[in-house]
Amino acid sequence: MAEASNGHVDQREIENLLIDYCRYLDRMELGKLAALFSEDCRVIYGPDPKLIANGRLALEASLSRMWRWRRTAHHLSNIRVWFDGADQARSESYVHAWHEGTGGNTAIVYGRYLDQLSYLNNGWKITERRMDMNGCDRGFKVPIPKAPRREPPSGWLPPQGLDR
């Protein structure tokens, strides 16, 4: 079982937590999903008030919006975890999220979850989640912020002949 003093066990537990978020979301088991978060969690998927939830109950209510999709698939990868002491951690992960609407329309987002986590009584919980995205396809319209990306130095010129 988890001990907050063991970084390796903890990283595995945190990875499982992040994966379970995706699994419960695709199954729309929103009560189990909300239990992955602390009671006073703060979840901010973007600046639109519809994308912000304060507290576990609000999160569960808010994510019922995902029923506007007929099916979804959230594939998580690139999980990085950093520990700030024995009971605090931060995480970044990538999600390839596919959505299918009731009319057969689809939307893919290449997102990132940016999490704060705490070890509470019964295990690690997400206390704050933010989201941004590296990109999306044309079907995805939700106003999630752009991930940071450096601009080219002034005067940079693209190489020729790579993309033909």
Place this chain on the structure above:
Amino acid sequence: MAEASNGHVDQREIENLLIDYCRYLDRMELGKLAALFSEDCRVIYGPDPKLIANGRLALEASLSRMWRWRRTAHHLSNIRVWFDGADQARSESYVHAWHEGTGGNTAIVYGRYLDQLSYLNNGWKITERRMDMNGCDRGFKVPIPKAPRREPPSGWLPPQGLDR
């Protein structure tokens, strides 16, 4: 090396096993792929008899069907493992599987592998594999069952203004 009593080493070995399935399938090294399964394995990718194999040899023969694709790419993520004692485990994982036909047509499935595993003489083996899918694109026609997803509560109404 693996010891069946060490959950951490075992989880890593099981992850490697699941990853190797994808690697060998994309390379069409079906003998090596079949060796990841127990001799008496049961593999059920769907209700169609063509998608069911009883035993390692039948599995190897059955998966030759993948040669109808010119190229494939099976990207595995969301791996969860649960141990039922020292030598029994269950696993769920997500696969983003891309296929390209000989005519250039493509098909993507957002699938899930649902596995039973046993620690046998020479390591962990998959003893039973089932598959379902969260979804697929229009190019994918194989009759894989749908993953479970809860229906919205009666009277649920979609939020306005998120997808524009």
Place this chain on the structure above:
Amino acid sequence: MAEASNGHVDQREIENLLIDYCRYLDRMELGKLAALFSEDCRVIYGPDPKLIANGRLALEASLSRMWRWRRTAHHLSNIRVWFDGADQARSESYVHAWHEGTGGNTAIVYGRYLDQLSYLNNGWKITERRMDMNGCDRGFKVPIPKAPRREPPSGWLPPQGLDR
């Protein structure tokens, strides 16, 4: 912290290294990206001289080519690591890499990174990286080599009725 004699800690460190490559590439933090490689690294993404870099500085300069894309998302999975002694390792991993051009055009490659790694003074570094690909969509034109895949045995016939 890492000790080169502990395979588990080392595998985690190598996974983090491979993930950080993707993170820094999508953020275009090329200095941090280059620091993941040994000074004398050799990076060969394909036979085209534009895809080859000898040394960390050349790699950093070479990858400025990625600014021809407006946004990218490199999702890493299927990470396998093999140790050849305490301070040498090899790795294979899959990358689902999405690119968006300035005109809105997109390109997806289903690639594989084939790495050699060494434990140097300050941790694991990539000393050689090669790349090939299981496939790509029609938007992707970079001449990355094909991953190996066995041909069907002579006389093999595709099964009927699976793809309808």
